[in-house]
Amino acid sequence: MKNIEKLREIISDAGRIFYADSIDQKYLSDTLGRKRGSASALVFVKSTEETSKVLKFAYENNIPVTPRGAGTNLVGSTVPHNDAIIIDFSQMNHILEVDKENFTALVEPGVILQDFQKFVEAMGLFYPPDPGEKLASIGGNISTNAGGMRAVKYGVTRDYVMGLELVLADGTVLEVGSKNRKDTTGLDLKNIVIGSEGTLAVITKCLLKLVGKPECSKSLLICFDSLKSGIEAVPEILRANLNPTALEFIERKVVSLGEKFLNLNWPDTESKAYLLLTFDGEENEIVSSIIKLESVVKKSAKKVIVLEDSELSGNVWKIRGCLVKAVEAVSEQEPLDIVVPISQVAEFVNYVNQLEEESKMQMISFGHAGDGNVHLCVVRGDRSEAEWQKELEENLEKLYSQAHKLGGLISGEHGLGVSKREFFFKETAAQNVQLMNAIKSAFDPKQLLNKGISYTI
Ligand SMILES: Cc1cc2nc3c(=O)[nH]c(=O)nc-3n(C[C@H](O)[C@H](O)[C@H](O)COP(=O)(O)OP(=O)(O)OC[C@H]3O[C@@H](n4cnc5c(N)ncnc54)[C@H](O)[C@@H]3O)c2cc1C
Numbered sequence: 001m002k003n004i005e006k007l008r009e010i011i012s013d014a015g016r017i018f019y020a021d022s023i024d025q026k027y028l029s030d031t032l033g034r035k036r037g038s039a040s041a042l043v044f045v046k047s048t049e050e051t052s053k054v055l056k057f058a059y060e061n062n063i064p065v066t067p068r069g070a071g072t073n074l075v076g077s078t079v080p081h082n083d084a085i086i087i088d089f090s091q092m093n094h095i096l097e098v099d100k101e102n103f104t105a106l107v108e109p110g111v112i113l114q115d116f117q118k119f120v121e122a123m124g125l126f127y128p129p130d131p132g133e134k135l136a137s138i139g140g141n142i143s144t145n146a147g148g149m150r151a152v153k154y155g156v157t158r159d160y161v162m163g164l165e166l167v168l169a170d171g172t173v174l175e176v177g178s179k180n181r182k183d184t185t186g187l188d189l190k191n192i193v194i195g196s197e198g199t200l201a202v203i204t205k206c207l208l209k210l211v212g213k214p215e216c217s218k219s220l221l222i223c224f225d226s227l228k229s230g231i232e233a234v235p236e237i238l239r240a241n242l243n244p245t246a247l248e249f250i251e252r253k254v255v256s257l258g259e260k261f262l263n264l265n266w267p268d269t270e271s272k273a274y275l276l277l278t279f280d281g282e283e284n285e286i287v288s289s290i291i292k293l294e295s296v297v298k299k300s301a302k303k304v305i306v307l308e309d310s311e312l313s314g315n316v317w318k319i320r321g322c323l324v325k326a327v328e329a330v331s332e333q334e335p336l337d338i339v340v341p342i343s344q345v346a347e348f349v350n351y352v353n354q355l356e357e358e359s360k361m362q363m364i365s366f367g368h369a370g371d372g373n374v375h376l377c378v379v380r381g382d383r384s385e386a387e388w389q390k391e392l393e394e395n396l397e398k399l400y401s402q403a404h405k406l407g408g409l410i411s412g413e414h415g416l417g418v419s420k421r422e423f424f425f426k427e428t429a430a431q432n433v434q435l436m437n438a439i440k441s442a443f444d445p446k447q448l449l450n451k452g453i454s455y456t457i
Contacts, residue, residue, distance in 0.1 A: 003061050004040045007085070010053040016044040016091070020083075027086055030073045031133075032328070032335075035418055037080040039066070044091045048165060048173055048204040051087060055202065056171030058085050064448050065169070067198040069109065069140025072133045074324070074335045075417025077144070077197045081452045087202065089139050095119055096205070102179050103210045104162055109139025109203045126213040128154035130246075131413065132321045139203045145195030147413035149246040149278075149320075152370030154211075156413065158194045165205035166193060169444040177207060192439060197415045197454040200443040217245065217280035219313045220290065221305045222297050223271035227251050227353075227365075230273040231346040233300045234369045237275075238342065240296045242289050246278040247370030248320055249345075254366050258319035261326035266319060267305055267312060275369060276320055323366055324377065332380040333364075334392055334419070338403045339412030342372045351402050352376060359395055373412035400427065416454040424455065433457070 004019065011017040018024075019041050028036045040063065045051045058065045064084040071078050080086050093110035098120065105120060105127070114134035120127050129141060131148030140146075142164070147156045163177030177183070177190035193200050224230035230249055237247065251273045255266050268274070277293070279286045294304050307313035327333050340348045349365055352374075356363040367375035378395060380388045400410055400423045410416065416424050425433065436455045440447070450456065 018042040035076040039080040040083040042086040052171045059170045069137030072136045075419040077417035125210040129157045144415045153245045160209045163207035166201040198450040214280035219278045219307045222275040227273040248276040249369040250366040257326040264315045327377040334378040336376040337414045340408030344406040
């Protein structure tokens, strides 16, 4: 590509710049590696200044750009389009400040979630967002508005972003948001960028909100005879105002996959389905929440197992956390993260089970019962490529349309990427898509950032 060699004038360190054929294939895709794009260069930036210069260079030369965090997305949102320049943030990974007075932290986008969580917890502080993949970057989490296990009590990533340093497609650097807890000062640009999957601007600094670290936390497993009775118990638990930190549902057959994958044991083998809960806070509050919970599920559950042993509790959460990878190890799959109103979870999961039976395509469901986010792995099995593509398309159509009927949405936390665009366009009013693209044009008039991803036309 004309001019691309000139990038070396910005990134002079040979170990931080790669051209076309020398780019490792993993950078041309997402974590599943099914969809691949093309890139003319891959650069590992170290500062806002470098990022701005790379973007300015791309802008002047009309070259598309793909920002990249840890590449753990499941929807193809880091698939570079049209010989793009990939800007990788993994080397911008410093925690710049923790402000204990204002309960904030300023970090670079490449900081890894689990490192950040550990760092602040050692200071008696707590960063609540907790998506299943702990090796994702903070910049990626913000760009996808990542949700995860603790969303039921604490909310999602958006709720913990106070400010951002952004670089626009033409290289302009700006700050949005601040350390202030309230803000009615013009349009909320920060919130438009959060969850925009790298389509509006590139994030180079993140000002995050922290809370005090809970004194302790305890998980427990509620065992049921059927998934139906498990899911039907969720509204009762929520109505009892028990405020769990996490509230996940999972079927026994799915647990078995996780046990095998990690060679770990789950503390019950006889039940058909489980709710996995965590409470956090002060010890005495947790004890009384558990007592109340036991009485709420007395009729519907077979038993409640309090995971007192921290190793056992850790293993149960490891099994819950590995499920996407455990299914992937057995067969190709399409991971979905449909979200429906909490009151509709049982009805939606019943529909999934019926469709699984009718279509003979395995559909493994588990997920965040407390916030209506149903994770579904639609499994290929031994279908030929043509059969898989045809049947998958038919079943996705049915699943998304049923979710839509129940008032749900295509994605609760993974984003649209390239995998879900088609269904998003079908189910979103044309004027909404138009407005989204008008906003894109205001941020990125040449349409260079992540074109072809998410809502972009
Ligand atoms: C096993 C497993 C479990 C998962 N569980 C969850 C879960 O519970 N909840 C959940 O929400 N997600 C989950 N995910 C999905 C994934 O981890 C999240 O989407 C995560 O937020 C992506 O972060 P990343 O750093 O890997 O970003 P990437 O995959 O690198 O990028 C994701 C998107 O963000 C953009 N981006 C990245 N960095 C920047 C930046 N600095 N500036 C602008 N744009 C940027 C990219 O262009 C892309 O569009 C899971 C994934 C796996 C593999």
